[in-house]
Structure formats: C-alpha cells, structure tokens
Amino acid sequence: MNEAKPGNLRAPDLKIEDLQVGYSNGAGAVTALEIEQLSVPGGALLAVTGPSGSGKSTFLYAIGGLLRPQRGRVLWDGHDILSEGESARDRWRRHTVGFAFQDFHLLAELTPLQNVLLPASFERFTADHAIRERAVALLEHFEVPQARKSTASMSRGEQQRVAIARALLFDPPVILADEPTASLDARSGAVVIDILLQLSARDGRTVIAISHDQELLKRFSNTVALDHGRINHDQTTNRQPQGAPGNP
Amino acid sequence: MNPFLVVRATIARHRWTYLLFILLVAVATAIGVGITTQEAALRIGSARAADKFDLMVAAPGSETDVVLAAIYLRPGTVPLLDPAVVGKVLAEPRAKISAPLGFGDNIRGSPIVGTVPAFVDYLSGGLQEGRVFASEGEAVAGAAAGVAMGEAFHPDHGRNPFLESGTARVQHAATLTVVGRMKPTGTPWDNSVIVPIEFVWRVHGLPTGHAEGEERIGPPFDAARVPGVPAIVVKPDTINAAYGLRNLYRTPLSMAFFPAEALVRLYEVLGDIRELMSWLALATQGLVVIAMLAGVMAILTLHRRQFAVLRALGAPRLYIFLCVWTQIAVIAVAGALIGLLLGAGAAMAVSHMITRATGIVLPAQIGPDELLLVGGMILFGLIVATVPAFISYRRSVIQSLTAQ
Numbered sequence: 001m002n003e004a005k006p007g008n009l010r011a012p013d014l015k016i017e018d019l020q021v022g023y024s025n026g027a028g029a030v031t032a033l034e035i036e037q038l039s040v041p042g043g044a045l046l047a048v049t050g051p052s053g054s055g056k057s058t059f060l061y062a063i064g065g066l067l068r069p070q071r072g073r074v075l076w077d078g079h080d081i082l083s084e085g086e087s088a089r090d091r092w093r094r095h096t097v098g099f100a101f102q103d104f105h106l107l108a109e110l111t112p113l114q115n116v117l118l119p120a121s122f123e124r125f126t127a128d129h130a131i132r133e134r135a136v137a138l139l140e141h142f143e144v145p146q147a148r149k150s151t152a153s154m155s156r157g158e159q160q161r162v163a164i165a166r167a168l169l170f171d172p173p174v175i176l177a178d179e180p181t182a183s184l185d186a187r188s189g190a191v192v193i194d195i196l197l198q199l200s201a202r203d204g205r206t207v208i209a210i211s212h213d214q215e216l217l218k219r220f221s222n223t224v225a226l227d228h229g230r231i232n233h234d235q236t237t238n239r240q241p242q243g244a245p246g247n248p
Numbered sequence: 249m250n251p252f253l254v255v256r257a258t259i260a261r262h263r264w265t266y267l268l269f270i271l272l273v274a275v276a277t278a279i280g281v282g283i284t285t286q287e288a289a290l291r292i293g294s295a296r297a298a299d300k301f302d303l304m305v306a307a308p309g310s311e312t313d314v315v316l317a318a319i320y321l322r323p324g325t326v327p328l329l330d331p332a333v334v335g336k337v338l339a340e341p342r343a344k345i346s347a348p349l350g351f352g353d354n355i356r357g358s359p360i361v362g363t364v365p366a367f368v369d370y371l372s373g374g375l376q377e378g379r380v381f382a383s384e385g386e387a388v389a390g391a392a393a394g395v396a397m398g399e400a401f402h403p404d405h406g407r408n409p410f411l412e413s414g415t416a417r418v419q420h421a422a423t424l425t426v427v428g429r430m431k432p433t434g435t436p437w438d439n440s441v442i443v444p445i446e447f448v449w450r451v452h453g454l455p456t457g458h459a460e461g462e463e464r465i466g467p468p469f470d471a472a473r474v475p476g477v478p479a480i481v482v483k484p485d486t487i488n489a490a491y492g493l494r495n496l497y498r499t500p501l502s503m504a505f506f507p508a509e510a511l512v513r514l515y516e517v518l519g520d521i522r523e524l525m526s527w528l529a530l531a532t533q534g535l536v537v538i539a540m541l542a543g544v545m546a547i548l549t550l551h552r553r554q555f556a557v558l559r560a561l562g563a564p565r566l567y568i569f570l571c572v573w574t575q576i577a578v579i580a581v582a583g584a585l586i587g588l589l590l591g592a593g594a595a596m597a598v599s600h601m602i603t604r605a606t607g608i609v610l611p612a613q614i615g616p617d618e619l620l621l622v623g624g625m626i627l628f629g630l631i632v633a634t635v636p637a638f639i640s641y642r643r644s645v646i647q648s649l650t651a652q
Binding site for chain 1: 249250251252253254256260261553557558559561562564565646649650
C-alpha cells in the first residue's frame with residue numbers, strides 16, 4: 001500500500017457525453033442506459049443507486065470499458081475508452097480500473113495471495129518480486145490472514161477484502177464496485193465502506209460504487225440515482241461541491 | 249500470460265468430473281493401443297514359433313490344421329501321410345533335415361513328440377543341459393516341460409488328458425528317461441517332451457523304420473518299414489531345393505507348403521480384423537473426445553461469469569482462450585499417456601496369458617504405431633479444444649456478467 005501519501009495518484013476525470021446503451025431482448029431493442037451528460041472529477045467518491053433494472057450495472061460496465069454503446073462517448077481524461085479496440089481496453093482496464101463485485105468472484109481453490117496475484121498472470125508467466133511484495137502488503141494492510149490454504153473457508157468480509165486487494169494490485173487510480181456491501185453483515189460492510197472512503201480520501205482514487213446500502217449512501221459524498229436508464233435529478237445529491245456530478 | 253492458476257482452480261473444483269474425463273480418454277486410448285500392440289505381438293510371436301519349420305509335407309487336407317498340430321502342438325486330428333511318401337521324403341537327398349513328427353502321447357499334460365535327433369538340435373539351437381536322446385528309451389524335455397532331468401516315466405496314451413475329459417487314463421508299459429533339456433524357444437515346443445520317433449511307432453505297434461531287431465534310431469530309415477505320419481518337417485539345403493521339394497510333393501497323395509506362407513494368409517485375416525477393431529477403437533476415441541468436450545462445455549457454462557469477471561479485471565481475450573484450451577489439453581495429454589500405459593499393460597497381460605496357455609512368447613511392445621496413435625489422440629484433443637476455447641474467447645463479457 002501507499003502509506004498515507006494523500007492524493008499521490010492523479011485520478012482521471014470522467015466525462016460521459018450522450019451515452020446510449022441498448023440490447024435486444026427478442027421483442028425488440030431496449031434502451032438500458034441513456035445519459036446525456038455526466039462529469040465525475042478525479043478522486044471523487046460517487047455512489048450510484050436506483051431500483052433494479054435501472055441500468056446501474058450497465059453504467060458501471062460502460063465506464064469500465066466493458067461494452068460497446070449504441071452511441072456516445074465515455075471520456076477518461078478526454079480519452080474515449082469505448083472507441084478503443086478490445087486488447088487496448090483490456091490493457092487500460094488492467095492498469096486504470098479495479099473492479100470489486102457483490103459476490104467477490106474469488107477462486108475458492110486458490111490462496112488469498114494467489115487470488116490477489118491473479119491479475120499479474122494476465123501479463124506475465126510469473127509475478128515479479130515487486131508485485132508479489134505489493135500483494136503481500138495489500139493483504140497485510142487489509143488484515144487478511146494469509147496462512148489460509150483456500151479462500152473458501154474465509155468469512156465473507158475477509159473475502160471482500162481479498163477482492164479489493166486484488167482490484168488494487170496494479171495500483172489503479174479508479175475503483176469500480178458493484179454492490180460491495182450487499183452480501184456482507186453490517187460490521188463487515190462498515191469495514192469495506194471505510195476502505196473505499198480511504199481509497200478516495202487518502203489515496204486520491206476515484207471510487208464509484210453501485211449500492212442500495214443506506215450506510216454506504218450516507219457516507220459517500222455524492223449520489224447519482226438512476227431510473228429506467230436515466231439520471232433521476234431529484235434524487236441525485238451533491239454534498240461536496242468539489243466532487244460535483246451532474247450537468248455542468 | 250499464465251493461465252495455470254485458473255486452470256488449476258477449475259480442475260480442482262471439478263476434480264472428479266475431470267478425473268472421469270481423463271479415465272475415459274485413457275480407456276479409449278488403451279483399447280486402440282492394446283489392439284495394435286496385441287496384433288503385432290501375435291504376429292511376431294506366431295511367426296517366430298514357425299521359424300524352424302521351413303517346409304512341411306503332410307497328407308492332403310488343411311494346411312492350417314497341419315500348422316496348428318505340428319508347430320503349435322494343438323490337439324486335433326490330422327490325416328496320416330501315405331507311408332510310401334514318408335519313406336521317400338525321409339530319404340530326400342536335397343533335405344538337410346527331414347524330420348517325421350509323431351504325436352499321440354503325453355506326460356502330465358506335456359505332449360510327447362517323436363522325431364529325429366537332428367531336429368531337436370535344430371529346434372533349440374543346442375541344449376541347456378544333458379544331451380540329445382541316443383536310444384529309444386531316452387527323451388529330451390522342453391525348457392518348460394514338467395519333467396525332471398534323469399526322471400524315468402511311463403507315457404500316458406492320448407494327446408492331453410486335461411483336454412480330453414471322460415477318457416480313461418491308459419499308460420504305456422515302456423519307460424522313458426529324460427537325458428537332456430532344450431533351451432527356451434518361446435514356442436509351444438517348450439512344453440513338450442521329445443523322443444525318438446521309433447519309440448512312438450513301437451509303443452503304438454507300428455513298424456519302426458528299421459530292420460527287425462535293429463536298435464539304432466534316426467536316419468537312414470528303411471523306406472519299406474516306415475508307417476504313416478501326420479507331418480514331416482523338411483529343412484531343404486538351398487532355396488531352390490525348397491521350391492523344388494514343394495513342387496515335387498504336391499501330388500494327389502501329399503501336400504507340401506511353406507508354413508510362413510500359410511501364416512501370411514492367416515495374418516491377412518488377422519490384419520483385417522485388426523483394421524476393423526482399430527476403426528472401432530478410433531470411433532470410440534472420437535466419441536469419447538466429443539463426450540468430454542460436451543462435458544467441458546457444460547462446466548464452462550458454469551464458469552461463464554467467472555471468465556467475464558477475469559475480463560473485467562483486465563484479462564485479455566487470449567487469456568480466456570488459453571484457460572479453456574489448457575484445461576482440455578491437460579485432459580487429452582494425461583488421458584492419452586495413461587492410456588498408453590494401460591494399453592501396453594493390458595497387451596502384456598494378455599500376452600502373458602497366451603504364453604502360459606500355449607507356450608508362444610508374444611513380445612508386446614510399444615512401437616511407432618502405438619506412439620503415432622497416442623500422438624494422434626493428443627493432437628486431436630488439442631485441435632478440438634480450440635472450439636470451446638474460441639467460443640469462450642468470443643463470448644460477450646457484458647452478457648455473461650449480467651446473466652443470472
């Protein structure tokens with residue numbers, strides 16, 4: 001971990017312009033997401049909320065460069081990620097975005113350390129010494145017991161911490177989390193929320209989390225509410241002027 | 249890129265299923281390897297057993313019957329060659345050895361075969377102990393025959409009391425003494441006890457090929473005093489002589505043939521059977537690979553979301569391809585190699601059983617054919633593995649991530 005050097009990362013600014021994502025469901029084309037304008041400055045702490053089917057996940061995958069929109073642009077520091085080729089986006093995602101999921105998606109048969117090191121295997125055959133040390137340091141920082149043979153026997157809170165450590169392996173300036181506390185009890189959830197806040201406030205990362213968790217929504221400075229794929233401005237909050245989402 | 253972490257985790261999670269796949273591939277490979285190995289062993293072993301039987305002269309009839317009776321010492325009735333022809337063949341000047349064979353008795357299941365001393369030497373290439381019989385009451389044991397050096401016994405009448413159930417045991421009054429033992433030949437003759445042909449003729453009340461009162465054994469024989477025999481083995485002194493003699497004794501009274509040729513005809517049938525079985529084995533292998541593929545595809549569907557997560561974490565598409573491909577490659581390689589060992593082991597076991605039953609040593613060995621088969625199986629697996637690998641490679645991340 002980067003021990004307490006606030007803002008040592010320059011997180012890119014996110015700008016969404018005229019984005020429309022749809023899919024066909026047999027009966028015809030359905031628009032899953034339609035966002036005219038949204039700006040999220042680097043280092044912002046943003047919660048995305050809304051009823052199920054409101055396009056929250058689609059939003060997260062779109063800004064993570066995982067899908068191709070019908071139209072529009074997702075600009076990270078002015079760079080349109082969705083127009084890139086598949087392998088360029090993979091590389092960009094590996095080093096710029098760390099994903100965390102509701103169900104962690106760890107490989108239960110591997111040790112916590114192997115799980116954290118998994119993204120290193122996307123690039124090289126063996127992880128080099130520096131990256132290995134970083135993985136160990138991340139697990140120590142998140143107080144994950146490393147002696148475990150498999151992650152299957154760990155508590156859910158520990159598993160989510162391993163997953164966040166995995167997301168941080170390449171020290172990405174952006175963290176995208178899909179319901180990170182939804183499958184945790186209140187106490188473990190609170191720990192995860194602390195970590196996410198720390199990643200933003202202390203490290204200067206942009207943290208965007210989809211959540212229904214009232215605890216998380218209370219502690220995140222900004223909230224974007226989605227409804228039927230559109231931003232519901234009535235419920236979108238902006239408690240800190242410097243992290244202002246919304247129409248400029 | 250290193251897909252092995254993911255491959256290891258996936259295989260560990262489905263270890264029983266993957267073990268089953270590996271076993272299926274192994275069994276399919278083993279069947280193919282076993283068939284080709286065994287067929288080759290059967291051919292080489294039976295051909296070796298016939299090595300010393302250059303030319304056979306017998307009464308007209310089935311060559312196969314004569315080969316089975318004379319070379320493989322199988323019980324069975326072979327018509328007797330006319331005594332006039334026997335006399336002529338035994339006196340044949342173009343033959344280095346002209347060995348009449350006489351069957352009909354046994355000792356504790358080992359067939360007793362009567363012939364001439366020179367054939368014993370020729371068959372075994374020297375003895376491992378003792379000497380060749382020199383008088384009518386002496387015998388030479390095959391390497392594996394159940395009689396001891398120096399042992400004296402009365403032969404039992406009949407080919408094999410263990411096979412001919414229901415026949416009463418009849419012992420001959422005459423005594424045989426074992427004076428020598430042959431080296432192992434890897435043929436059914438290892439289980440035989442070889443005696444002077446004169447002994448066999450005498451105990452069955454036939455003329456002995458020599459003048460009345462003459463005690464001598466072996467050639468020359470008195471052509472007027474030889475009885476009929478089931479077969480004569482001739483070792484011609486030249487190749488020309490071999491063909492000459494074969495033509496000479498192809499008469500209405502006798503047939504002459506090269507056992508090697510008769511075997512080649514058998515091998516053609518054997519080869520056809522092998523070909524058929526090989527195709528069946530190949531079809532089995534193909535089916536097994538396809539079944540395994542269907543199983544792997546089902547497992548991959550379970551892991552669809554996991555692969556999409558890997559993509560979200562920054563894994564390139566090629567990484568996903570390699571994860572899937574490597575899993576199937578592991579099954580194909582492990583299965584084929586285990587199958588090679590299983591097949592070779594099974595072939596050796598079958599060879600061993602055949603050797604015990606017949607005395608024919610069958611060299612079951614892994615040759616280029618078997619390696620080609622196993623290599624082909626692996627290659628087929630590796631190529632086929634690209635199909636699910638490519639499907640996973642192409643699968644939409646977003647659909648897999650949002651699928652419930």
